[in-house]
Amino acid sequence: MIQIEKRLREEAKRLLETKEAAVVLAFGRGFDEEHPMPLILRKPSDAEKIVFNEYCTFNMARHLTEFPPGTKIAVAVKAADSRAVTVLIQEGKVKREDLIILGIPVAGMKDFRSGTAIDATTTGPAVNPVLYDILLADLLPEPKDVSPYDVLAEIEAMSPDDRWGFWSAEFSRCIRCYACRKACPLCYCETCFVDQAKPRWSEKSPSASSNMMFHLTRFYHLAGRCIDCGSCSRACPMDIPLYLFHKKVSKECEEMFDQAAGMCVDAKPVMVDFKVEDSDDILL
Amino acid sequence: MSRIGVFVCHCGLNIARTVRVDEVVEFARKLPGVVLAEDYKFVCSTPGQELIQESIEKHRLDRVIVAACSPLMHEKTFRKVIEKSGLNQYMLTIVNIREQCSWVIEDEDKATEKAKAMVNGAVYRARLLAPLAARFIDVNHDALVVGAGITGIQAALELANAGRKVYLVEKGSTIGGHMAQFDKTFPTLDCSACILTPKMDAVLQHPNIELLTYSEVSEVQGFVGNFNVKVRQKARYVDHEKCNGCMACMEKCPGKASSEFDELLSTRKAIYIPFPQAVPQKPIIDRESCTYFLKGKCRLCEKICQQGAIDYEQQDSEISLQVGAIILATGYDLMNTEALKQFGYGSYPGVYHALEIERLFNSTGPTDGKAVMRDGREPASIAILHCIGSRDKNYNEYCSRVCCMYALKFAHLFKEKTSADVYQLYIDMRCFGKNYEEFYHRLLEEDVKFIRGKAARVTDRALSPEEEGKLIVEVEDTLSNKFMRLPVDMVVLAPAMQARRGVEDLSRIFNVSLDKNRFFIERHPKLDPLATHTDGVFIAGACQGPKDIPDCVAQAIGAAAEAITIIGKDKLELEAATAFVNQQICCGCQNCVQVCPYDAPGYLADKGASEINEALCKGCGLCAASCPTGAITARHFANDQFMAELEGLMQY
Numbered sequence: 001m002i003q004i005e006k007r008l009r010e011e012a013k014r015l016l017e018t019k020e021a022a023v024v025l026a027f028g029r030g031f032d033e034e035h036p037m038p039l040i041l042r043k044p045s046d047a048e049k050i051v052f053n054e055y056c057t058f059n060m061a062r063h064l065t066e067f068p069p070g071t072k073i074a075v076a077v078k079a080a081d082s083r084a085v086t087v088l089i090q091e092g093k094v095k096r097e098d099l100i101i102l103g104i105p106v107a108g109m110k111d112f113r114s115g116t117a118i119d120a121t122t123t124g125p126a127v128n129p130v131l132y133d134i135l136l137a138d139l140l141p142e143p144k145d146v147s148p149y150d151v152l153a154e155i156e157a158m159s160p161d162d163r164w165g166f167w168s169a170e171f172s173r174c175i176r177c178y179a180c181r182k183a184c185p186l187c188y189c190e191t192c193f194v195d196q197a198k199p200r201w202s203e204k205s206p207s208a209s210s211n212m213m214f215h216l217t218r219f220y221h222l223a224g225r226c227i228d229c230g231s232c233s234r235a236c237p238m239d240i241p242l243y244l245f246h247k248k249v250s251k252e253c254e255e256m257f258d259q260a261a262g263m264c265v266d267a268k269p270v271m272v273d274f275k276v277e278d279s280d281d282i283l284l
Numbered sequence: 285m286s287r288i289g290v291f292v293c294h295c296g297l298n299i300a301r302t303v304r305v306d307e308v309v310e311f312a313r314k315l316p317g318v319v320l321a322e323d324y325k326f327v328c329s330t331p332g333q334e335l336i337q338e339s340i341e342k343h344r345l346d347r348v349i350v351a352a353c354s355p356l357m358h359e360k361t362f363r364k365v366i367e368k369s370g371l372n373q374y375m376l377t378i379v380n381i382r383e384q385c386s387w388v389i390e391d392e393d394k395a396t397e398k399a400k401a402m403v404n405g406a407v408y409r410a411r412l413l414a415p416l417a418a419r420f421i422d423v424n425h426d427a428l429v430v431g432a433g434i435t436g437i438q439a440a441l442e443l444a445n446a447g448r449k450v451y452l453v454e455k456g457s458t459i460g461g462h463m464a465q466f467d468k469t470f471p472t473l474d475c476s477a478c479i480l481t482p483k484m485d486a487v488l489q490h491p492n493i494e495l496l497t498y499s500e501v502s503e504v505q506g507f508v509g510n511f512n513v514k515v516r517q518k519a520r521y522v523d524h525e526k527c528n529g530c531m532a533c534m535e536k537c538p539g540k541a542s543s544e545f546d547e548l549l550s551t552r553k554a555i556y557i558p559f560p561q562a563v564p565q566k567p568i569i570d571r572e573s574c575t576y577f578l579k580g581k582c583r584l585c586e587k588i589c590q591q592g593a594i595d596y597e598q599q600d601s602e603i604s605l606q607v608g609a610i611i612l613a614t615g616y617d618l619m620n621t622e623a624l625k626q627f628g629y630g631s632y633p634g635v636y637h638a639l640e641i642e643r644l645f646n647s648t649g650p651t652d653g654k655a656v657m658r659d660g661r662e663p664a665s666i667a668i669l670h671c672i673g674s675r676d677k678n679y680n681e682y683c684s685r686v687c688c689m690y691a692l693k694f695a696h697l698f699k700e701k702t703s704a705d706v707y708q709l710y711i712d713m714r715c716f717g718k719n720y721e722e723f724y725h726r727l728l729e730e731d732v733k734f735i736r737g738k739a740a741r742v743t744d745r746a747l748s749p750e751e752e753g754k755l756i757v758e759v760e761d762t763l764s765n766k767f768m769r770l771p772v773d774m775v776v777l778a779p780a781m782q783a784r785r786g787v788e789d790l791s792r793i794f795n796v797s798l799d800k801n802r803f804f805i806e807r808h809p810k811l812d813p814l815a816t817h818t819d820g821v822f823i824a825g826a827c828q829g830p831k832d833i834p835d836c837v838a839q840a841i842g843a844a845a846e847a848i849t850i851i852g853k854d855k856l857e858l859e860a861a862t863a864f865v866n867q868q869i870c871c872g873c874q875n876c877v878q879v880c881p882y883d884a885p886g887y888l889a890d891k892g893a894s895e896i897n898e899a900l901c902k903g904c905g906l907c908a909a910s911c912p913t914g915a916i917t918a919r920h921f922a923n924d925q926f927m928a929e930l931e932g933l934m935q936y
Contacts, residue, residue: 069889092874092887189871189913196869196914199924221912272878272910277800 004104005052007136008076011102013047021074021100025063027056034112038063052076054110057118059229061085061185065093074100076136078109082129083227083262084185090262090269091225093188103132105140111234121151122243123230130263148228149251155244167245171211173238176204180242181218183235186225193217219245224253224270227262256281286411289320289345290403291336292381293327293352299386302395308351308381311400315407319343328358333365340369347371347410351379351403372415374860374920379406401936408932412925416860421899423509424608425851428453430501430790433461435825435836436613437483442844444492448851451605452487453515454497458562459484461615465545467645467653469833470693471723477561477648484563496603498568504610504793507900508820509856513605519598521569522555526593529565531557533585533594541573543650547640550650555585560648569594609820609847612804613840614790616826619673619680619779627672627777628742633658634755635742635775638690645697655701663704663773667757668694669739670710673780674830680780682801684830687778688714692723694776695732707733707770709759717834735770736763742775781830794821795883803829814843817881819902822846861903861920867893870915876907 008026015021028039029051036056039049040063060075061084067073073094077085085101088094105128109118119125125146128139155163181187193201194214201217203210226246233243254260256279257270290312294300305323312321320343324332327350339345348366352358355378363373381399389395425448429440432454440452458464464484466476487493496515503514522533539554552558554574555567575582576596586594618639622630629635634657636644647653656662668691673679688710695706713734715724728734737759746752747769754771761768783802784790791798796816797805804823807815814822824843825836850856865876865885870893876885877894884900885907887893896907896916908918917923 069892092877093872189869189873191869191871191913191915193912193914199914199927201914268878272875274879 001053001106004106004136005050008052008102008104009047009050011134011136012041012050012074013044015074015100016041016044016047019072021072023067023071023073025060025073025075026050026102027052027058027060027076034115052104054108055112057109057111057231057234058183059084059185059231061088062183062231064088064099064185065188069095070098072098072100074102076102076104077129077132078104078106079126079129080124080227080229081185082131083124084229086131086262086265087186087225087227087269088188089265090267096265100134101129101132103129103135105129105135105137107140107143113234118230118234120146120148122233122241124148124228131265149247152244152248152251155248168208168212170240171215172208174206174211174215174240175238176206176211176214177237179235179237180232183231184222185229185231186222186227187218193221215242215245219249222246223249224257224259225261226250286317286347287343287345288315288318288347288349288407288410289336289339289343290315290318290322290349290351290407291327291332291339292321292323292399292403293332293350294323294325295353295382295386296325299352299382302386302389302392303381303399304392304396307396308399308403312349312403312407315404317411318407320345327352328361333361336362336365337369340366340371345371347375347377347413349377349379349403349406349410351381351399351406353382354378354380354384374416375410375413377406377410377413379403397936401933404936405929405932409925409929412922412928413920416919418860419858419898420855421509421858423851423853423856424511424606425449426451426605426607427847427851428501428511428513428605428607428610429613430610430794431455431461431613431615431825431827432459432487432495432497433613433615433825433836434463434480434483434833435615435840436461436611437480437487438837438840439611439613439824439844439847440493441483441486441490442841443847443851444490446844446848446852448492448848450493451513451515451607452493452495453499453501454495455500456558457498457520457568458558458564459487459495459497460559460561460563462639463833464559464561465547465639465646466642467647467649468693468697470689471717471719473693473696481561481563484561488563495564497564499603501790501793502602504795507897508818509608509850510899511607511610511820513607513610515603515605517601517603519600521571521574521594521596521598522567523593523595523598524564524566526591527566527589528591528593530590531567532588532590534567536584536588538582538584539570539573539575539578541570546643546650547637549640549643569596608851609822610794611822611824611840611843611847612790612794612796612816612827613823613825613836613843614784614787614827616781616830617784619782621672621777621779624673624679626741627669627739628744628755628775629777632742632744632755632775634663634773635777637777637779638687638694641694641776645694645701653701655698657774661773662702663698665705665707665754665772666698666702666774666776667707667709667739667755667770667772668776668778669742669757670708670778671738672777673782674778675711680782680801682780682830683714684778684781685714686781686830686832689717689720689723689832691776691778692727692732695727696730699730699732704773705733707735707757707772709735709737709739709757709770711736711738717832735759735761735768737761737768746771781826784827787827794818795881796821796823797881801829803827814839814846819882820850858899859901859903861918862898862901863896863903863905863907863916863918864898865894865896866915866917867891867895868915869913870894870911871913873912875910875912876916879906879910881906 012024024041030037059081107127202213309321367373440450443450499517502516505512537553537555542548543552545558571577643649674684741758751771757770795818806813822843824839872892905918908916
């Protein structure tokens, strides 16, 4: 990790010095070692502020859409983060040629809240980025025989009523702080549907029905797009296991359309694509 | 408060059998805002329409709800009715209590309750309806026809004769298509060239037709009434303005290649016209076989040409056209049967495909019309194998529709030109057209042998002395249930008619969808066979599916008539129920751009938001449904109208 930090600093400095990038999106120090922060660099001298450790779990692709079109951006990405970049390219939010992707193959990241290792329960099992221009470390062997969907066994075994009960209970705890939305690299709408007054899709303050409305709609908006980075769940102050729902939707999309989100720049996100040979199972 | 009139239709017994109409009317009458509720046996009938009109005047209705059949059936009818009474035509809501209620629910109570709920929803929605204004655009009066086989030629001539300017774009160096390759045409046996070449010449001479051969459409922008088309004209290396068609160049040219027109059975020169009656009668140079282009030396044609028409430096050029309507007549490809190893095409010289046989019979073909094989021998026995790659789940499930008939034609011509025994190996004889069955009967009397069975294999492995030196066709005669080995000299395959190679590009360029066999999809298989889902783009001929010449010609004339309904007008009324983007809340995800079948939304990078071209928008609502921020409003199906309808449905 120290090596990655060193390489990240070097590359950030070089890219800003040569003006190959106007902005570098990386990780910086927060109030202590275990709480790094997103870092947006514009000056080569700032490169020293970059840190990289096992707590740099957030997805810097989140910030790609915050710059005017045409800005040359270098972005540091881990495995899942790179898939978010891919989706943003697919959706035309950023242009491939405007990006310099600094790929970080890394395993053993930790949740800063619990200090425990982040594994395929809450995110994808991959350790290598799928899209990069510069690799900051050697590629790692991908873990074998681990499916991101193993964790779903328990919830899939529930009866529909039990499942409804489970999610009703989980969502009833939601305080509508919208941290999930803020952490998500693909929730880039400037005006979210919940914030609209006409029509009012959902009440903004917490209640059982409006919480359900907000989360189900958000899951639906991320169907076929969610890249399973787990940022939303780690951001949630109420520890709602949002990843479970996202994983379930991703699994269904993958099974029906034979395409995982954000694996290939040239692919079209499944929910906005139509092929004659698409499975009819999507119809209820 | 709105003044709503509700009209509930019995549709004879279609609705009234399961829905208690009087109960629905009673219910509707009590709803807030409803000033009148009536029922009628057939609301779509003239008295039914008059009832609506009278009620609008008498009760000063400002909104009308018709609970009847699908809006696909009669929405237009009722829009006209209320417009005649002075209401805006969009102040109408149709409730489909037939297809969505009475036809799908057997229980009378349940059906009646559902009908009431649906009417309740419609009343909620109707309160929020807003008048929409029709819009008009100017129409370009010219047309584009793509593909100059018999279909494209016919369509172009029809349009030109109707006084419209037509651009006829053809990929090949001559017009005529597959029909020009044929010798005789079934069932009349008239000579293909004799009936086709006058039309080809008419195209060339017609003052309203601009013929663009050796050209392909590379880009289409715009919309019905106003298409901007880019056409790429490939370099011919012969200046057709200067060339006088003397053909002296062709005589001297040393370059040789196989003639595509003769299905590679003969050779042609490097500077060539495909066949003697080609239109235009002016040669092109094929770079692949030209000695100068291959070796850098020769230029004989340039020396011989007195017109100075040879131009080795010619480049591809691009032409821009503006047209109001487009007809696609891009035709078909014959299936390449080499992959079907069991039939031996490509391995045994005695195996031919249908187009090769057409050329063999033709007096301008490789054998000057003699029915002889590759080794020069006249065949003593011939097997014609039907359904090669057609009606076969391994290749193409569909029937190619023409093979039975041309197989009969081949049999007749073989009988006429040789003394051979001719066998037809068929699954079913499908002779469905006018005078086709009669032709079949004629052949039954011509000593042609019919074996009902699909050929399984062609082999040269002899099992008995009489099979030596022959091709043996293995087939099960399904009438006698006997397995047969049929030794013959010549095997003729009737391969499937397939969608053209590269049709995916055409699909993209013209925004016309393909079916699972890669043929173009018509808007409706029965009632709208020539239109596509892109307004102003029509399809005709074999690009839509296998067809014989009479069907192609009929479709060409039909497509021309369809095109005239657009380009014959000065102004075109556009759908008023279009969608628009609130760019303030658009997040720029471009879902709308991706899902729109009509290319109406575009992404404005500088604004980071989408914009909908209302001339292209058909009001289908896909964009509004896929918009995550709700930035898109589909007029007449606006989110608040939808939510109100849902509320009405659920509150019932």
